[in-house]
Amino acid sequence: MAKQRNGSKIKRSPGDQAVQVLIYFIVGLSAVVTVLPFLYVLAGSFATERELTERAFFIIPTEFSLNAYKYIIRTGDVFKGLKNSVIVTVIGTAINMFFTTTLAYPLSRSYLRGRNFFINMVIITMLFSGGMVPSYLVVSSLGLTNSFWALWLPGAISAFNMIIIKNYFQGIPKELEEAARVDGSSDLGIFLKIILPLSKPTIASVSLFYAVGHWNSYFSAMLYISDKSKEVVQIALRRIIFLAGGINTDGTPIDWGMMGQPPEKAVKMATTVVATVPILLIYPFVQKYFTQGVMVGAVKG
Known part of the structure; x- marks a missing residue:
């Protein structure tokens, strides 16, 4: 059986656990891929023009600027x-x-x-x-x-x-x-x-x-x-x-x-x-x- 009851808990088989880990990984990766571009745009809006030119990607600007x-x-x-x-x-x-x-x-x-x-x-x-x-x-x-x-x-x-x-x-x-x-x-x-x-x-x-x-x-x-x-x-x-x-x-x-x-x-x-x-x-x-x-x-x- 894929699942067995152990007291009040459900014991998952190794196959189920592997599938669950894979699902969490895919969902987490999708969330990161979705959020990172917006974080870059948000950080870039507070960065200097020089930093945007020199650095291809960053989440936290080294020099905070409100010029934009x-x-x-x-x-x-x-x-x-x-x-x-x-x-x-x-x-x-x-x-x-x-x-x-x-x-x-x-x-x-x-x-x-x-x-x-x-x-x-x-x-x-x-x-x-x-x-x-x-x-x-x-x-x-x-x-x-x-x-x-x-x-x-x-x-x-x-x-x-x-x-x-x-x-x-x-x-x-x-x-x-x-x-x-x-x-x-x-x-x-x-x-x-x-x-x-x-x-x-x-x-x-x-x-x-x-x-x-x-x-x-x-x-x-x-x-x-x-x-x-x-x-x-x-x-x-x-x-x-x-x-x-x-x-x-x-x-x-x-x-x-x-x-x-x-x-x-x-x-x-x-x-x-x-x-x-x-x-x-x-x-x-x-x-x-x-x-x-x-x-x-x-x-x-």
Whole structure:
């Protein structure tokens, strides 16, 4: 037998122990490979330009420097970009979840007439899209350019995320819904008081997907937003990187004069940290829901 009970403990066979050691080694190696690049970027953002040039890899800089962050702060665009990104992320995620859950709930009910037709229409959007030019023409014709609505409405519903939530809704026992109807509850009441509270794991996980997408929104923001006061942090950091490299966003070189050029490599790493850390702070609050919500929503239904 692979396992034998010895009192209250389970004695593993040498083969099981070897497999367990191998699993821990692979998981540990994967964790190290994943974390080390970020640690290098974090350390490089506090290093001098000379050290970044001379040393190929390090975790702790020999000379601590805040020049890169001072340069980013001095430009002033990063704070305005952070504020706009927070607005886009919070409101955009709320809009996404409102439309996604309100579409997923009726599609999860088997008694909905034409249910399969609507589901197939949703699936088609995962396979085909109009493309960049038609999408821009639609957004422009609706007068949404230079507004955050251009970042919110075109992607208000993700078909993939909606299907995950729909499958989770289908897994909720129908007896709960029937009992609520007997008590006189309406469809809206069932949705708000029963379905949503029981779906916290999936809702938290999908909300994280949407939030990360909004925070990392770069191409759409560059395409639809030309007003500098409404630029998100990704666009602001892009401009900072260009300026640190001695190039304007229009491609013309910069004459730094007596001030000297800022630390280009350190600035790139500092901008990566600034763009990554805020969204990473959300993970601890949804970590307990993450695996459960995604896995259950993906396999049920």
